[in-house]
Amino acid sequence: MKNILLVGVGGQGIILASEILSDTILSAGVDVKKSEIHGMSQRGGSVFTHVRFGEKVYSPTIPVGEVDILVAFEKLEALRWIHYLKPKGKLIINNLELPPISTNFNFSYPKNIIEKIQKYDVNFFVIDAFSEAQTLGNEKVANSILMGTLAGLLDFDNTLWEAAVQKRVPQKTIDINLQAFHKGLKMSKEL
Numbered sequence: 001m002k003n004i005l006l007v008g009v010g011g012q013g014i015i016l017a018s019e020i021l022s023d024t025i026l027s028a029g030v031d032v033k034k035s036e037i038h039g040m041s042q043r044g045g046s047v048f049t050h051v052r053f054g055e056k057v058y059s060p061t062i063p064v065g066e067v068d069i070l071v072a073f074e075k076l077e078a079l080r081w082i083h084y085l086k087p088k089g090k091l092i093i094n095n096l097e098l099p100p101i102s103t104n105f106n107f108s109y110p111k112n113i114i115e116k117i118q119k120y121d122v123n124f125f126v127i128d129a130f131s132e133a134q135t136l137g138n139e140k141v142a143n144s145i146l147m148g149t150l151a152g153l154l155d156f157d158n159t160l161w162e163a164a165v166q167k168r169v170p171q172k173t174i175d176i177n178l179q180a181f182h183k184g185l186k187m188s189k190e191l
Contacts, residue, residue, distance in 0.1 A: 001054030012098075012143060018051055020168050031057045033051075033059065034060055065086055070090070071091075071092045072093045074097070076098075093127070095127065127191075132184075141173070141179075142180070144181045148185040
């Protein structure tokens with residue numbers, strides 16, 4: 001069984017990304033279960049989605065220490081969820097800082113997040129999905145770049161990924177989302 005955890009903050013497209021991932025897996029004929037939490041997603045709060053797949057999956061939630069791949073759409077969320085990764089697990093980090101919405105106006109974004117992550121026994125990759133999305137002309141496709149990067153670490157046919165993107169994104173954004181997906185896929189080959 002494989003366990004993937006997608007984490008970030010509301011508005012980053014984490015739920016959409018998990019739908020694309022789940023559709024891809026299901027289209028490959030593999031059993032998949034998904035569980036998501038997005039209570040504060042509309043206000044920039046923490047959002048996370050568990051995706052488990054394999055021959056037969058009984059529970060949608062992943063126990064601490066059993067995640068194979070963690071995809072962090074934002075750096076602080078990578079640090080908050082790293083304890084879910086198994087030793088030598090893979091971590092994809094979007095090099096983006098989005099301070100959480102808080103009633104504490106004295107909040108300052110933690111420094112040295114990457115240095116803190118280096119202390120863990122994981123394989124991590126930092127990519128600039130947000131900046132790359134801006135070069136495509138739409139920062140909202142950063143999630144498709146991250147899905148392309150994830151696709152490079154999994155063994156599903158790219159046509160299944162492309163079909164899932166086409167099914168899930170708004171019709172008018174299909175082309176740019178597919179461009180973003182392929183940009184992420186290319187980036188995964190360079191990691």
